[in-house]
Amino acid sequence: MAAPIGQPRVRLPAQVRAGEIIEIRTLISHVMETGQRRDQAGNVIPRDIIRRFEAKFEGELVFAMDLAPAISANPYIAFQFKAERPGRFEFTWTNDAGESRTATQDLRLA
Template sequence: MFNTRIRVPPTAKPGEIVEIRTMIMHPMDNGFSYTTQGTLIPQNIITEFSCHYLGEEVILVRLEPGISANPYFTFPLRAEATGTVRFRWMDQHGDITTAEEEMVVE
């Protein structure tokens, strides 16, 4: 499990477009780098990021080895009703890291 940072506005008005920000601390090794001793660093990447709100997937991103370390995403989300915004990152081995934040719509 990797360290994540998420920013979801704690409150929003119905229909308001809010900005969501996420980042996961991950080295994103592409499998083409070497240590100072000449040993190949094995590939280790996040392959998928998704966000769900009110039970629906609002964004799905598939990542490739060329992405930089600590992938950061920002995207708009329309606040419909009070609910949990859930985030999910999956790496190439199928390991999953999750985070969530409640957003109150009033």
């Protein structure tokens, strides 16, 4: 039983000029259970982590990351992107069970 993937937060800079390198910041609520811990009865708590993060811009993969059990709960992921044209970002977080959560945000150029 995988824990639900929480509400994602995504932030793009408000004012972006064409050709500018911007930082895209994301945060998602998730337990990131390592699979190494035991509960009070001594049973192993099954591993349950976000396994992969992908960011697509206008359908094209621009950033991806494989996550590992040592990464803290509520993973914060930031990456840089060169803004050439306006368009739509799609961010996807996928857990061990294969369930995923998606957020979209539009990039507008000033």
